[in-house]
Amino acid sequence: MAALHDKFGRAITDLRISITDRCNYKCVYCRTGNEGALFGDLPFADYLRMARVLVGMGIRKIRLTGGEPLLRKGVVEFVRELSKLLPVIHGAPDALVRGGQIGARADEGVRPYTSNHPLDIALTTNGHMLADLAQPLKDAGLARVTVSMDAVDPDRFARITRVPTGYDNVLAGIRAARRVGLGPVKVNCVLLRGFNEDQIIPFGMFAREEGVIVRFIEFMPLEEGRTWSPATVVTMDEVLARMAEYRPLEEIPHAASETARRYRFEDGIGEIGIIAPVSHPFCGHCSRIRITSDGKIRTCLFSVWDHDLHGEMRRGASDEELAEFIRSVVEKKEERHHIGEPDFVHASRTMVHIGG
Numbered sequence: 001m002a003a004l005h006d007k008f009g010r011a012i013t014d015l016r017i018s019i020t021d022r023c024n025y026k027c028v029y030c031r032t033g034n035e036g037a038l039f040g041d042l043p044f045a046d047y048l049r050m051a052r053v054l055v056g057m058g059i060r061k062i063r064l065t066g067g068e069p070l071l072r073k074g075v076v077e078f079v080r081e082l083s084k085l086l087p088v089i090h091g092a093p094d095a096l097v098r099g100g101q102i103g104a105r106a107d108e109g110v111r112p113y114t115s116n117h118p119l120d121i122a123l124t125t126n127g128h129m130l131a132d133l134a135q136p137l138k139d140a141g142l143a144r145v146t147v148s149m150d151a152v153d154p155d156r157f158a159r160i161t162r163v164p165t166g167y168d169n170v171l172a173g174i175r176a177a178r179r180v181g182l183g184p185v186k187v188n189c190v191l192l193r194g195f196n197e198d199q200i201i202p203f204g205m206f207a208r209e210e211g212v213i214v215r216f217i218e219f220m221p222l223e224e225g226r227t228w229s230p231a232t233v234v235t236m237d238e239v240l241a242r243m244a245e246y247r248p249l250e251e252i253p254h255a256a257s258e259t260a261r262r263y264r265f266e267d268g269i270g271e272i273g274i275i276a277p278v279s280h281p282f283c284g285h286c287s288r289i290r291i292t293s294d295g296k297i298r299t300c301l302f303s304v305w306d307h308d309l310h311g312e313m314r315r316g317a318s319d320e321e322l323a324e325f326i327r328s329v330v331e332k333k334e335e336r337h338h339i340g341e342p343d344f345v346h347a348s349r350t351m352v353h354i355g356g
Contacts, residue, residue, distance in 0.1 A: 003058040003090035003112075004326070006299075006333035014257075014288040015059045017047055018355025019075065020067040021293045025126050026162040027150065029192045030352050031224050038353055039294040042310060044078040050291055050309060052085055053322050060087045061120040063146075065355035067293065070129040076136045083141025085119050088112045122146065124188070124356050128166055130173025138180045145177045146186040146215075148356075150195075152202045160195055178211060185212045186273075191234035192219050200234075200242045208270035215260050215273035220301070221339060224350045230340055236261065236276035243272065256285040283336035289329075290355055297326065298354060299333040302347045 004012035020041045023031070051062060062082060069075055090112045120143055127147040134145070147170060151157040154167040177185045187206070191197055200216070207214040216239050221228035240263075243249060252262040252271070259282060260273030276282075283300075290298040295310025307329040312322055337344075347354070 002327075004054075004330050006330050008284075008333070008335055010284075010286060010333070011058070012287055012289055012330055012333075013058060014061045014063070015051065015054050016063045016065050016288060016290045016355055017051065018065045018067060018291065018293045019044075019047060019069050019072050019078070021353045021355075022071050023066060023068045023126070023352055024071065024128060024163070025068070025166065027148075027190075028160055028162070028195065029150075029190050029219055030350070039292065041072065041293050042295050044072075044074055044081070046295065046310060046313060047291070048078070048081050049313065049319075050295070050322075051082060053319050054326065055085045055119060056088050056319075057323060057326065058088060058090050060089075061122070064121070064123045066124075067352060067355070068126050068128070069123060070125050070133055076133065076140045079121060079123075079137055079142050080140040082121050083118060086114050087117070087119050089115050124148065125173070126161075126166075127170035127173035128163075129169075131169065131176040134173065134176040134182060135180045138182055142182060144184065144186070145182040146188055147174050147177070148188045148190075149174070150189050150192075151199050152206045153199070156196060156199065160192075174210065174212060184271075187212050187214045188217055188275075189214060190217045190219055191239070193232045193234055197234045197238075197242075200239055201246045204243050204246050204265075204270065204272060207272055208265065213271045213273060215275055217275045218278040220277055220351075221344075221346060224352070230278075233278050235279040236274045237279065239274055257287040277337065278339050281336060281339075283334075286333075289333070292349070292354060297329050298349075299329060300337065301351070301354060302337040302339070303334065304345055304348045306348065 006012065021039050118141065121141055122144040123142055124146045127149065130147065149170050150160045157167040158164045174185060174187065189199065189203055203214045218235060219228065219233050240249065248266040249263040250266055252264055254262045260275045262271065262273045264271045291309065292298060292306065296306035297309050298306060309322065309325065312325050317325065
């Protein structure tokens with residue numbers, strides 16, 4: 001199968017699969033606290049088939065999301081099955097391919113080949129159940145974990161998540177992930193003015209003390225309550241200015257398709273990242289598509305429509321027909337989002353029902 005590209009020439013190499021829109025937290029920037037899961041979960045076999053087709057089209061990285069993905073029984077075995085998929089690399093010299101290794105000759109063309117390197121599988125979690133699952137997930141083939149954690153103060157954490165006893169569980173999960181080698185462990189903090197902007201420097205300390213990468217995320221209009229306004233956004237420039245009051249930072253080079261701008265502290269201890277889709281959009285290098293828990297493809301977080309991949313499966317489509325459907329959808333991938341612009345239209349789903 002040919003490699004996936006959209007009409008703007010962007011290569012699509014990253015896939016995010018939401019395996020549930022259920023969550024055991026009710027974070028104020030995400031959920032109203034009144035809505036529960038809106039969409040059903042699919043059997044893991046269906047997600048696996050979708051992943052297999054997409055890996056054959058050039059997907060090299062898969063991230064499992066939710067909701068809270070660790071609520072799904074069977075997630076460890078699902079990771080184990082995903083880890084058996086070998087990515088197909090497109091555009092390699094058509095040469096003597098021996099066990100995934102390329103011996104190129106100048107007079108030969110290009111064709112896909114199967115890499116010996118395993119699929120890059122990661123998971124985003126709120127960390128509440130991670131302590132007990134970190135080792136089994138690592139053993140099954142998970143490479144890395146990202147933990148959502150929006151305060152390093154237990155009381156503030158409880159106010160944001162509306163879970164009074166969650167902080168200790170999340171901290172234990174982070175430490176377990178580091179201990180078993182699910183690293184580098186990343187900790188994502190969504191900054192929301194009036195709730196946790198005073199946590200910037202404490203998170204800088206946390207990154208250094210715990211040996212994790214802390215990434216600050218600008219608040220986006222993807223919450224259930226639809227209350228977002230530009231005034232609630234703590235921007236990248238503000239984060240950098242605040243952190244500089246603590247310790248000097250230096251920027252680390254990053255790939256164009258990476259969502260985070262990366263910085264290390266000047267003494268080399270600790271790293272932070274900033275994901276700034278509102279103040280510094282990075283749509284021009286986007287390499288991602290998403291599959292929702294009910295099997296819909298979303299080409300952008302801010303899409304106003306879904307594309308029913310699971311519906312094609314139910315109708316008996318072959319893998320080749322699924323690939324053609326996927327290709328037709330990716331061709332329509334949006335050029336960029338329109339956050340803050342007069343013509344901005346809210347996404348048809350909120351974040352918890354899309355998958356981060």
